[in-house]
Amino acid sequence: MNSNSQDELRKINEELERYYKLKEKIRMDYKSGRISFNFYKTELLKIESKIENLRKKKRAIYSNEKEKLEALLKKLEKKFKAKEISLESYKKHKREIKRRIRSINRILNEINNKPSRSEHLGWGSILMLIFVLIIAGMFIIDRTINQPQPVTEVFEAINTTQEPLQIPYMQKEPIIKEIEDMKLRIYPVAKFKASVMVVSKKFYPGALGFLASKRDKILAKISPVDLCVVWGELAEPEYSKYVNYWQSGRWCYFRVAAGSPFTTSYVYTHFANIHVIPANENIYRAIENIKIKQKVVMEGYLVNVEADYDGKKLYWRTSLTRNDKGYGSCELFYVKRIRIGEKIYE
Numbered sequence: 001m002n003s004n005s006q007d008e009l010r011k012i013n014e015e016l017e018r019y020y021k022l023k024e025k026i027r028m029d030y031k032s033g034r035i036s037f038n039f040y041k042t043e044l045l046k047i048e049s050k051i052e053n054l055r056k057k058k059r060a061i062y063s064n065e066k067e068k069l070e071a072l073l074k075k076l077e078k079k080f081k082a083k084e085i086s087l088e089s090y091k092k093h094k095r096e097i098k099r100r101i102r103s104i105n106r107i108l109n110e111i112n113n114k115p116s117r118s119e120h121l122g123w124g125s126i127l128m129l130i131f132v133l134i135i136a137g138m139f140i141i142d143r144t145i146n147q148p149q150p151v152t153e154v155f156e157a158i159n160t161t162q163e164p165l166q167i168p169y170m171q172k173e174p175i176i177k178e179i180e181d182m183k184l185r186i187y188p189v190a191k192f193k194a195s196v197m198v199v200s201k202k203f204y205p206g207a208l209g210f211l212a213s214k215r216d217k218i219l220a221k222i223s224p225v226d227l228c229v230v231w232g233e234l235a236e237p238e239y240s241k242y243v244n245y246w247q248s249g250r251w252c253y254f255r256v257a258a259g260s261p262f263t264t265s266y267v268y269t270h271f272a273n274i275h276v277i278p279a280n281e282n283i284y285r286a287i288e289n290i291k292i293k294q295k296v297v298m299e300g301y302l303v304n305v306e307a308d309y310d311g312k313k314l315y316w317r318t319s320l321t322r323n324d325k326g327y328g329s330c331e332l333f334y335v336k337r338i339r340i341g342e343k344i345y346e
Helices: 003-031 037-081 087-112 123-145 214-222 237-242 264-268 281-288
Strands: 165-168 175-179 182-203 225-230 243-248 251-256 271-278 294-309 312-316 331-340 343-345
Touching: 003 037, 037 087, 182 214, 182 243, 182 271, 182 331, 214 294, 214 312, 225 243, 225 281, 237 243, 251 264, 251 271, 271 281, 271 294, 281 331, 281 343
Parallel strands: 271 331
Antiparallel strands: 165 182, 175 182, 182 225, 182 294, 225 271, 243 251, 294 312, 294 331, 331 343
């Protein structure tokens, strides 16, 4: 379920809670003789009508989510029949989708049965709440234990007015990096230092979804995070409202707002989608901590990558200019050092 649906459900549940409390208050006022029966009956009908409308909205959100899951299940079955995914992967994801559909069916049954307020926190909801709290606790523990370790601190402001610094560099021997059963040969082609503001960030393979191709999943192992970054005037806070940025399918997109002082060509030459290859786990953990609209300094190499998988050769090439766009225009950046705020990580 996307964040918009979750926000809407939260608002609906808050409204339902308010009306349930109001309903209880009206009932108590009638029992104590503070209001007449006619007034009680009129107000009760109004409240019940509000509650039913909210329940319809809630039902529609869950029904829509169920339809999406059912469509996803059909897509999964097609991929399996076309032998694009293994039997093991098919069974695993089919179980998960069906489990989510069953959960939604239970919720829809509760809505259709019009449970009283006291039933809203039944055992199913309580167990679900406990499960969510356990997962959240595990996430917090993991983040606490695995915080990146800075090597030093600096206190001068990050200057994002200049273009990234690029110096041609050739290294005879490639950097060898092993990921699971795959050996990468990483060839630096330029030293690269970028002082930029991060306007969007996405981690992989999670963002690809489980129906991604095998090649996409391998690319996600090589470069597990994309950073959409800007510099120059685009990195100044007062101008951020003029351009919107978003990521999809390992691409970064932008839209220039009406009344913007920037032309599309200016944005293209002060904007980059960077496929990051962290040099180590500490760099990766540091990148996890980057906030949107935070200024950072990254240092390392622009690289070309070669790898072997399933008897095939994989080649991934970096862009070496900030003026290109479209396919092949992204930087493939092997990051060895990064400054976030006042802390530097290596």
